[in-house]
Amino acid sequence: MSRNFRPYLPGVLSYIAEEISLDLAVRLAEAKGGREVYISNKAGSSLAELLGAEDALRLYKLLGGGKLVVPAGNFGGQAGRRQRIAMLLGQGKSHSVVAAEVDVTLRTVERVAASLRRRNDDQGDFFI
Structure with missing residues (x-):
């Protein structure tokens, strides 16, 4: 991520950036912004493949399991x-x-x- 880029992270993305990391929130917004994802604690889930097992688990612990509509932000x-x-x-x-x-x-x-x-x-x- 370039130093000049200032992402706008609305709603849950802002919460993820504050509680876990800005990098995770940006990666999630870039990959799934404006769409729905399913948060699971399973290592082989599509979210784990997208973010990595460790980050997917961190997201699960923060938000719990289930569907999440990822805001688009300025992505x-x-x-x-x-x-x-x-x-x-x-x-x-x-x-x-x-x-x-x-x-x-x-x-x-x-x-x-x-x-x-x-x-x-x-x-x-x-x-x-």
């Missing part, structure tokens, strides 16, 4: 970045702060903001 490509930008803009953050936090250009933030405004305008007409 979800364009859709993941767009969602993160929309969320931060909704929190009232400036375009430059959002661009720095999501690691995109200011122009990208401006395009997403304009798109969100157009979508909100279009939805307003639907209910008239």
